[in-house]
Amino acid sequence: MLEIKSLECVRDDRLLFSDLNFSLDDGEVLQIEGSNGCGKTSLLRIICGLRLAEGGQVYWRGETIRANREDYYANMVYIGHLPCIKGDLTVLENIRSLLDTRSLTVEDDVIETALSKVGLASYEDVPGKALSSGQRRRILLAFIELAGAKLWVLDEPLTALDVQGVALMESMIIEHQQAGGSVIFTTHHGMQLDCEMRSVKLGGKEYMKASTWDEE
Amino acid sequence: MLKAYYHLLFRDLRLAFRNRHELANPLIFFVLVVTLFPLAVTPTTEALRAMAPGVIWVSALLAVLLSLDRLFKQDYDDGSLDQLMLSPNPLVILVLAKVTAHWFLTGLPLVIMAPLLGMFMALPDEAISVLIYSLLLGTPILSLIGAIGVSLTVSVNRGGVLLSLIVLPLYIPVLIFGANAVDVAMNGLSVRGQLLFLGAVLALALSLAPLATAVALRITASR
Numbered sequence: 001m002l003e004i005k006s007l008e009c010v011r012d013d014r015l016l017f018s019d020l021n022f023s024l025d026d027g028e029v030l031q032i033e034g035s036n037g038c039g040k041t042s043l044l045r046i047i048c049g050l051r052l053a054e055g056g057q058v059y060w061r062g063e064t065i066r067a068n069r070e071d072y073y074a075n076m077v078y079i080g081h082l083p084c085i086k087g088d089l090t091v092l093e094n095i096r097s098l099l100d101t102r103s104l105t106v107e108d109d110v111i112e113t114a115l116s117k118v119g120l121a122s123y124e125d126v127p128g129k130a131l132s133s134g135q136r137r138r139i140l141l142a143f144i145e146l147a148g149a150k151l152w153v154l155d156e157p158l159t160a161l162d163v164q165g166v167a168l169m170e171s172m173i174i175e176h177q178q179a180g181g182s183v184i185f186t187t188h189h190g191m192q193l194d195c196e197m198r199s200v201k202l203g204g205k206e207y208m209k210a211s212t213w214d215e216e
Numbered sequence: 217m218l219k220a221y222y223h224l225l226f227r228d229l230r231l232a233f234r235n236r237h238e239l240a241n242p243l244i245f246f247v248l249v250v251t252l253f254p255l256a257v258t259p260t261t262e263a264l265r266a267m268a269p270g271v272i273w274v275s276a277l278l279a280v281l282l283s284l285d286r287l288f289k290q291d292y293d294d295g296s297l298d299q300l301m302l303s304p305n306p307l308v309i310l311v312l313a314k315v316t317a318h319w320f321l322t323g324l325p326l327v328i329m330a331p332l333l334g335m336f337m338a339l340p341d342e343a344i345s346v347l348i349y350s351l352l353l354g355t356p357i358l359s360l361i362g363a364i365g366v367s368l369t370v371s372v373n374r375g376g377v378l379l380s381l382i383v384l385p386l387y388i389p390v391l392i393f394g395a396n397a398v399d400v401a402m403n404g405l406s407v408r409g410q411l412l413f414l415g416a417v418l419a420l421a422l423s424l425a426p427l428a429t430a431v432a433l434r435i436t437a438s439r
Contacts, residue, residue: 050298051438073304082295088234089227100223101303101310 001025008055009042016042022200024182031199032186038203040186044155048078077149079157083136087129091139094128098143106146114142133160154185220305221313228317242279242322249275250333261338268337269398276326277391283322284362292370301437307430315363323355346401350394353414360425361386367432
């Protein structure tokens, strides 16, 4: 479904990774591993098409994501480091505006069910600025649940979440995987996923060749 | 696609009305500058009339320039801009929605306030109506061109000076033709040429600026 071919990423004259290949099918969960600054976020942003790779391509259903943009973005949802929450909008308005950019019309009661699932029942009319950072992240959990995407790209989804929040994220990923969806994520927190999972490690030995690349 | 346009437009308008002091800033700036001018110079009717078109147009232009930052800044800072770029809808349409909201929130109030300030500056009636037309055609151009500049500088901390450097040269033709139209109307001549020019630039900006802004936003996001 998603295929990464000979991807290369350079940041500030440093080679983060090169010749990176992997693919992801329906119902697969993939963790990107690596230490700080090894290019996990850059890789996820390249996969989303937000960042341009220095080399290589990302393919979605056999075509590059650029050529297949509309279908790809209708089926992919991305959560980054930033919360995407407006302090002046209520929880309900925030989640609506996120869904509106994806052109999704969702009934109020469906949103309310999703919000109560992430522990924000009765918070619908609370403005975003009155929420804690963990609660803001929980809005995003409700958003990915409602986005109806096959592929979830999650960059540090456990940031600011409490123990119950982490458990919720884990169960959401497992549920999504069982429904045939796929997930790519990064995390520095231990995630106990009770499902089949693969991992790709960045910053391994072969990527230490950056010095030779610099000399060229 | 049209729905995505309206949703984003209304979201931005709603956000602005929840944050009214920010909304009033450009308008207050506009009114203050124009009302301070007569105090600083000899306020004879002839002198005021002679400089009115220039003063009003320059103040309107600077008021728009000062408000440009909020076009993408908040969305960039909280990550919403990434979500807009990952929308299945064309980015150009979403950019156009944001620019439309910006014009409703800055350009339109300036156009509405302009006749009053024109009277302050002792402009004759026919010149006031031309002032409204010229601002009505000119301020959307300022928002459209400004969007290109903001999308290039939004990731730069304190990019205000850079923004002015990018945007001001492109604003100058609009300023010249806008102020000149009012000037010419005061002398009882035809303003057809000036207004047609502004209309042509508006058509050009409307068709090209959102494209340029969308590309610039992608460059900003890819860093």
